[in-house]
Amino acid sequence: MTTTALDTATAVAAEHDVPIPYMQRTRDYYLALGYGNPYRWAHHVDVPFTPLPMPLSQARLALITTAAPFQPDAGDQGPHAPYNARAKFYKVYSMSSDVTPDLRISHVGYDRVHTSAEDINTYFPLARLREAVSAGRIGSLTPRVHGAPTNRSQRVTIETDAPELFRRCQEDGAEVALLAPT
Amino acid sequence: MCHQTVSLVARHLEAHGIPTVIMGCAKDIVEHCGVPRFLFSDFPLGNQAGRPFDVASQRETLELALSVLESAPAARTTVQSPLRWGADAAWKRDFNDLSKLSSEQIEARRREFDVVKSVAKGKREEA
Numbered sequence: 023m024t025t026t027a028l029d030t031a032t033a034v035a036a037e038h039d040v041p042i043p044y045m046q047r048t049r050d051y052y053l054a055l056g057y058g059n060p061y062r063w064a065h066h067v068d069v070p071f072t073p074l075p076m077p078l079s080q081a082r083l084a085l086i087t088t089a090a091p092f093q094p095d096a097g098d099q100g101p102h103a104p105y106n107a108r109a110k111f112y113k114v115y116s117m118s119s120d121v122t123p124d125l126r127i128s129h130v131g132y133d134r135v136h137t138s139a140e141d142i143n144t145y146f147p148l149a150r151l152r153e154a155v156s157a158g159r160i161g162s163l164t165p166r167v168h169g170a171p172t173n174r175s176q177r178v179t180i181e182t183d184a185p186e187l188f189r190r191c192q193e194d195g196a197e198v199a200l201l202a203p204t
Numbered sequence: 205m206c207h208q209t210v211s212l213v214a215r216h217l218e219a220h221g222i223p224t225v226i227m228g229c230a231k232d233i234v235e236h237c238g239v240p241r242f243l244f245s246d247f248p249l250g251n252q253a254g255r256p257f258d259v260a261s262q263r264e265t266l267e268l269a270l271s272v273l274e275s276a277p278a279a280r281t282t283v284q285s286p287l288r289w290g291a292d293a294a295w296k297r298d299f300n301d302l303s304k305l306s307s308e309q310i311e312a313r314r315r316e317f318d319v320v321k322s323v324a325k326g327k328r329e330e331a
Contacts, residue, residue: 039293041231041246044207051300055314064208066238069279070219078274084222086213088206105316107323112331130206132250136295139250143262147227147253150266159270170213172205173328179209184216191222198273199224201214202252203206 064176075197076161084164084196086187088172088204089125089146091115101140103128114186115169122148123167127204130172145204164194170201211237225273227252227265231282241276243269245285248295254287261287 049060074081092099096108109129117123125146127139143149148167154160168190173179191199207230214224218240225241228234229249234242245252245265254262265285272283289295302310 036293038296040296041244042296042299043232044230044299045232045236047300051302054302055310055317057314063233064212064237066215069238069240070215071240071279072218072221072223074223074274078270086210088209105320107320107327110324110327112328127250133248133295133299135298136248136289137250137256141256143259144251144253144256147262147266150253150259150262153263154266154270159267170209171331172209174205176208176212179212180216183209184213187213188217188220188222191217196222199214199217199222200269200273201210201224201226203210203226203228203230204250204252 061174078160078198079158080161081197082162082164082195083151083160084191084194084199085119085146085148085151085167086170086191086199086201087125087146087167088130088170088202089127089142090129091117091169092124092126099126099128101138102134103139104134105129105131110172111169112171112173114171114183114190116166116190117169119148119163119165119167122146125169130204132204145202147200147202151200161197164191164196166190166194207233208237211239214239223273225269225276227269231284235280235282238280240279240281241272242282243272243285244282245287247287247289249299251289255289 045063090109090111097106099109106128127145168187171183207228210226211234214226217224226239227243229245229247229252231244254265268285
């Protein structure tokens with residue numbers, strides 16, 4: 023039997039088939055591990071909004087990532103690597119966007135059960151962005167990509183890292199930005 | 205933490221005149237923080253830009269993000285990608301799931317995390 027539009031529209035999804043409630047899961051997880059004082063996630067009422075100043079086909083785009091540059095002396099950072107705090111970084115970095123940098127995600131809590139970080143293009147879309155520039159979809163890329171440190175301290179992110187990333191975006195003449203967490 | 209970091213950075217860039225879009229997999233964290241534009245992929249963390257070795261899904265994910273960047277009418281615009289990770293959603297139950305672990309295993313997790321915390325603290329202080 024073929025699926026009709028009506029079947030699709032009326033199909034009922036499983037109860038648990040919702041976006042994972044990460045904040046609740048994380049809270050429950052660390053409480054179960056015996057840590058008190060659950061983390062308070064960043065929460066804001068007002069959200070800034072800047073309309074696009076030009077068509078995307080004329081805009082210069084900056085890519086910002088939370089992936090970490092590979093550090094040869096910092097232990098296993100490859101696919102399937104366990105959580106590796108030694109591979110963390112705590113300062114904003116920049117790298118040329120002309121070549122694909124060697125960026126890894128062993129320093130963060132990605133889903134190690136259901137994915138393996140074998141393909142950089144799943145978390146760092148530079149190759150796809152270059153294609154979009156070639157196709158005329160985006161005007162150009164900034165000469166550098168920028169790395170944002172994942173700091174538990176919201177104050178450090180807001181007062182130190184975000185202004186530094188903005189400064190570098192400005193330096194590069196960025197007109198729009200794509201942010202890819204890991 | 206990554207999703208929170210980019211959310212805070214997006215807010216800062218946007219407040220200073222640079223339009224942004226986030227491609228992410230943690231819907232609650234990004235929306236709780238509050239961001240201008242967000243393409244949500246309902247995939248395991250680590251696949252914010254598409255499936256592994258599936259260029260078509262990576263292209264589709266980027267194109268959706270670019271469309272959100274171009275056409276969001278106001279702040280807090282979230283678009284959910286129609287792509288599915290698999291035929292069923294069982295994978296969603298596993299993240300940080302302790303229900304199948306013994307108390308010894310939970311204790312071992314705690315010891316591992318204490319090590320992780322102290323290594324991260326050392327790196328932070330070094331920086």
